[in-house]
Every structure is written in structure tokens, then in C-alpha cells.
Amino acid sequence: MERESLLNPGSTIGIIGGGQLGRMLAIAARQMDYRTVVLDPDPGCPSGQVTDGQIAEPYSSRDASRELARSTDVVTYEFENVDADSVSAAAELAPVHPSASVLRTTQHRLHEKNALLKAGVSVAPFRHVQSLEDLQQAGVDLGFPMVLKTATEGYDGKGQEIITRAEDIERSYESLAARKTELIVEQFVPFKMEISTICARTADGQTATFPPSENVHRNHILDVSIVPARIPDSVTENARLLAADIATQLDVVGLISVEMFVTKENELLVNELAPRPHNSGHYTMDGCDTSQFEQLVRVLAGMPIAEPKLHSPTVMVNLLGEVWVDTDGDPDWARALEMPGVSLHLYGKAEPRVGRKMGHINVVADTVEDALYIATEARDRAWRRSR
Numbered sequence: 001m002e003r004e005s006l007l008n009p010g011s012t013i014g015i016i017g018g019g020q021l022g023r024m025l026a027i028a029a030r031q032m033d034y035r036t037v038v039l040d041p042d043p044g045c046p047s048g049q050v051t052d053g054q055i056a057e058p059y060s061s062r063d064a065s066r067e068l069a070r071s072t073d074v075v076t077y078e079f080e081n082v083d084a085d086s087v088s089a090a091a092e093l094a095p096v097h098p099s100a101s102v103l104r105t106t107q108h109r110l111h112e113k114n115a116l117l118k119a120g121v122s123v124a125p126f127r128h129v130q131s132l133e134d135l136q137q138a139g140v141d142l143g144f145p146m147v148l149k150t151a152t153e154g155y156d157g158k159g160q161e162i163i164t165r166a167e168d169i170e171r172s173y174e175s176l177a178a179r180k181t182e183l184i185v186e187q188f189v190p191f192k193m194e195i196s197t198i199c200a201r202t203a204d205g206q207t208a209t210f211p212p213s214e215n216v217h218r219n220h221i222l223d224v225s226i227v228p229a230r231i232p233d234s235v236t237e238n239a240r241l242l243a244a245d246i247a248t249q250l251d252v253v254g255l256i257s258v259e260m261f262v263t264k265e266n267e268l269l270v271n272e273l274a275p276r277p278h279n280s281g282h283y284t285m286d287g288c289d290t291s292q293f294e295q296l297v298r299v300l301a302g303m304p305i306a307e308p309k310l311h312s313p314t315v316m317v318n319l320l321g322e323v324w325v326d327t328d329g330d331p332d333w334a335r336a337l338e339m340p341g342v343s344l345h346l347y348g349k350a351e352p353r354v355g356r357k358m359g360h361i362n363v364v365a366d367t368v369e370d371a372l373y374i375a376t377e378a379r380d381r382a383w384r385r386s387r
């Protein structure tokens with residue numbers, strides 16, 4: 001495989017999408033003196049506050065993505081619901097990583113599942129749903145419960161229905177079919193744990209995988225990531241190998257985040273891929289010697305990637321809008337930061353809304369149990385809640 005040209009510090013990285021992932025990527029880039037330009041329509045977006053430049057146009061504008069490519073040395077994107085055609089337009093003028101083809105695969109659940117099957121990766125049994133009859137047949141084939149999902153534009157549990165009995169099929173179908181996107185239904189996996197791992201892959205095919213995190217969701221939104229995940233070492237190793245295999249088979253250059261279910265038999269079933277940094281990898285900012293964001297900068301620049309190591313048990317808790325809403329916009333950060341090993345990361349979002357990701361706290365401690373206790377306590381203190 002051809003080696004990407006090396007971009008030295010001083011070169012410019014273009015980022016499509018101005019959320020917190022772009023912001024943290026831009027901060028990591030700045031540490032190594034790379035410049036960044038973000039494409040996002042919102043002039044006050046989290047990334048735009050820290051990048052060197054911003055193109056305040058819609059993501060779907062091909063002219064804007066071409067302008068981004070022209071003004072930068074390499075382009076990436078920080079969320080999947082970006083228009084793949086505008087990513088392809090950028091790719092005519094600058095290298096784009098991961099490729100538009102990886103984006104197309106991962107932004108459509110059906111394409112993603114088929115690509116995983118082709119790569120020999122285990123996933124929950126699923127069916128493509130094009131009609132009510134398809135869903136009824138899936139009920140017979142897969143059994144209950146099953147999870148009906150929109151094939152595109154679903155995240156944080158949006159566009160999902162759990163169907164527990166045949167009588168609910170019609171109502172669930174009506175509710176999701178109204179979204180006018182393709183549907184997929186999966187067997188419900190009675191997992192014992194959800195984990196994820198992030199693999200970096202370079203243009204010349206080297207891979208390096210971050211330690212898997214154990215993820216706890218609340219209302220379908222990531223709440224807590226615990227590292228090391230409390231699973232046998234053999235499962236951890238399998239997860240890392242699986243992520244590297246997926247990165248290689250999909251020919252990813254950049255990061256690929258792999259969300260998996262761990263079954264009671266310690267089998268791994270892949271649920272979802274994201275070709276970008278991931279919320280469950282925020283722990284790497286304080287728990288590893290190289291963060292997921294630094295690793296991505298290295299890949300984009302064609303620099304050697306690190307073999308990331310966890311230096312201490314680390315727990316991340318998300319800070320959602322409710323922490324602000326419940327405290328009249330005045331969380332008690334001073335009390336949170338009294339706790340040992342706490343790092344506070346805030347995303348600069350002006351408007352807190354319930355369920356909106358506003359920041360996170362990382363806690364590094366001697367044991368996972370201590371980190372978990374301190375992280376939860378720190379968040380409760382900021383939230384002015386007592387347990």
C-alpha cells in the first residue's frame with residue numbers, strides 16, 4: 001500500500017462537523033502545532049471556538065466542502081450523518097480519511113451489517129424490513145423481543161423500537177416507517193455487558209487498538225465508561241483483535257470505533273461502527289499515554305501511530321444538559337474538582353438541553369472501583385445532588 005505523504009506540524013487539518021469531537025480533535029492538533037479549519041453552519045459551535053478557521057456553511061454544501069479541501073492538507077469528519085456526496089466532493093481536492101466509501105458503509109445499518117458479515121464478524125441475526133409483512137415474517141424467524149431500527153440517521157436510541165410481542169408489530173412499524181428511511185430489525189441480544197474499542201489504522205496498514213471500555217447507557221445515551229472493562233483478559237484480547245480485523249477489512253484509514261455486546265457465553269457480537277473518535281474513547285484523554293484524538297491527528301498527518309497503553313484504571317461519566325437544567329445553569333464545579341483524580345472537560349455549548357452532551361469527567365484512580373465511585377460522586381457534587 002502506498003505511503004501517505006507526511007504532513008509536518010504547521011499543516012492544516014479540515015474537519016467536517018463542529019461538535020465536541022471536532023473540538024477535542026482540534027485541541028490535540030494544536031498541541032502538536034497543526035492548524036485546523038472546521039465546516040459547520042453554526043458560528044458558535046464547540047469546534048469553531050478552538051479551530052484556526054471556520055467555514056460556516058451547511059455540511060451538505062459541496063461548494064463548502066470543496067472550499068474546505070482547498071484550504072487544508074487533509075480532511076476528516078467527526079460525525080456520520082454528514083452527506084457522503086459532499087465528502088466525495090472534498091476527496092477530489094484533498095485526501096479524506098476515513099474514505100467516503102467507509103462513511104457510506106457505516107452510515108447505513110444494513111450496509112454496515114452486510115459488510116461485517118462479509119468480513120466474517122458475528123452480529124445479532126437481522127432482517128431487512130421493506131414492508132409490514134417483512135416485519136411479521138421476522139417475528140417468526142427471529143422471535144421476540146426484537147429491535148426495529150431505522151437504517152440511517154439513528155443515534156442515541158433515536159429511531160428504535162423494541163418489539164416484545166406479535167401484537168405490537170403493526171404499531172412499531174407504523175411509527176418507524178413514517179420516518180421514510182429503510183428499516184432493519186434485529187434479534188434482541190440479552191447481553192451481559194456492552195463494550196467498545198477504538199482501532200487506529202494508518203494508510204500503510206498498521207493498526208493499534210485502545211483498551212476496550214465497559215459502557216453503561218442510560219436512556220440509550222452513554223452514561224459511564226469503565227476501563228479496564230470487567231471481563232476476562234481473553235475477551236479483551238478478542239475485542240482488540242476483532243476491531244483491528246474490521247479496520248483492515250474495511251480499509252479504514254483513521255479511527256474506527258466498534259461497539260459490541262458481550263453475551264453470557266463471552267461471545268462478542270458487533271452492534272455498531274463509527275469511523276471517528278467516540279464518546280466511549282474520551283477516557284483515553286486522561287487514562288492513556290496517547291488519546292484517541294492525538295492518535296487520529298497522527299494518522300491524518302501520516303505520522304507513526306502510538307501503541308496506546310492504559311496507565312491507570314479510568315472512568316468517564318458524561319455530563320448531560322440536565323446537570324445545568326437542574327442547577328439553574330450553575331453546576332458546582334468547585335466541589336466536583338475537590339475529588340482526587342478528576343479531570344473536567346466541557347464542550348462550550350451555550351444551550352443546555354436534557355440529554356445533550358455538554359461535557360464529561362474523567363477520573364483516574366488506583367482501582368476501577370475507586371474511579372467509579374469518585375467519578376459518580378464528582379458528577380453528583382457538580383449536579384448538587386446527594387446520594
Ligand code: AMP
Pocket residue numbers: 124147154155156157158186187188189190191194217220259271272
Ligand atoms: P444503537 O443505536 O444500535 O447503538 O443502539 C443503542 C442501544 O440500544 C445499544 O447500546 C443497546 O443498549 C441497545 N440495543 C441496540 N440493539 C440491540 C439489540 N439487538 N439487542 C439488545 N439491545 C440492543
